[in-house]
Amino acid sequence: MGKNAIYGFLKLIRFEVSLFGCIGLFISGVLAEDLVGFQVEYLVAFFIVFISASGAFALNDYYDYEVDKTNNRRDRPLVTGLISRRTALITAISSLLIVISLSLLLKLAAMILVMISVPLFYLYSIYLKKKLYIKNLLIAFSYLITIILGSLISDSYLEPLIIYFAIMGFIVGLANEIMFDIADVKGDYGLGIKTISTKYGIKRAAHISTILYIVIIVLDLLPFFVKIDQRLYLDYLFLILILIPVISYIILTISLLKKQTSKNILKLRNLVFIIMQIGTISYLIGVLI
Numbered sequence: 001m002g003k004n005a006i007y008g009f010l011k012l013i014r015f016e017v018s019l020f021g022c023i024g025l026f027i028s029g030v031l032a033e034d035l036v037g038f039q040v041e042y043l044v045a046f047f048i049v050f051i052s053a054s055g056a057f058a059l060n061d062y063y064d065y066e067v068d069k070t071n072n073r074r075d076r077p078l079v080t081g082l083i084s085r086r087t088a089l090i091t092a093i094s095s096l097l098i099v100i101s102l103s104l105l106l107k108l109a110a111m112i113l114v115m116i117s118v119p120l121f122y123l124y125s126i127y128l129k130k131k132l133y134i135k136n137l138l139i140a141f142s143y144l145i146t147i148i149l150g151s152l153i154s155d156s157y158l159e160p161l162i163i164y165f166a167i168m169g170f171i172v173g174l175a176n177e178i179m180f181d182i183a184d185v186k187g188d189y190g191l192g193i194k195t196i197s198t199k200y201g202i203k204r205a206a207h208i209s210t211i212l213y214i215v216i217i218v219l220d221l222l223p224f225f226v227k228i229d230q231r232l233y234l235d236y237l238f239l240i241l242i243l244i245p246v247i248s249y250i251i252l253t254i255s256l257l258k259k260q261t262s263k264n265i266l267k268l269r270n271l272v273f274i275i276m277q278i279g280t281i282s283y284l285i286g287v288l289i
């Protein structure tokens with residue numbers, strides 16, 4: 001496989017995004033105080049999350065090929081010809097089979113969660129993403145489910161902080177998906193694809209995303225003021241750290257409200273994943289130190 005093909009494959013499976021999902025899994029395990037040292041079951045879960053995300057992204061690009069061409073998505077390797085559609089389909093099918101096999105190694109609650117969720121995300125790429133509200137909710141659910149899985153690997157108990165963190169994941173996932181769709185509005189509208197942007201307009205979509213990001217700003221700060229978890233309550237180190245993503249979200253929303261061009265949305269797309277990582281690390285340091 002040549003250098004261009006390798007680069008195209010990494011773009012196809014959204015390597016950085018898939019990897020970020022795995023980081024959330026480990027963070028969840030630490031926040032739940034379930035992950036202490038090396039644990040094989042977490043390694044298995046890591047591969048499940050990474051491979052399932054990679055396969056879902058590959059299948060998404062396979063089915064979105066014509067839409068992405070219309071939207072001139074030069075960030076999509078199928079559009080630029082770096083990877084063939086056949087390779088994308090083989091990647092998706094192989095990933096699904098591997099994930100199902102690996103899930104059999106997990107405890108019952110975690111295994112059931114994987115068995116239900118992963119096929120659902122594949123159905124998203126094939127059909128469900130065409131349904132306006134289901135599309136957005138399923139993507140948001142994918143953020144939530146990784147956090148929940150991280151807490152269920154060792155036991156079936158969901159700690160209050162995990163539930164809180166999962167809710168935040170759902171809200172930020174919903175905000176992201178609505179914002180990301182703004183970049184594709186021209187092609188989606190032409191092809192009759194229903195999104196918040198095509199149905200209500202890009203300004204309304206930007207306003208909805210902004211409201212959701214403001215909710216995240218409040219929720220990010222809340223554990224310092226409210227005893228959701230004793231380790232974060234009145235912890236000034238946590239407060240200082242969490243102010244970084246909070247301020248970053250404010251900058252992001254100002255930019256989003258000012259400019260809804262495809263170029264700016266793609267820039268904000270990269271920024272929001274960095275902000276999420278900083279926020280996650282802030283919580284991690286807060287509970288450990």
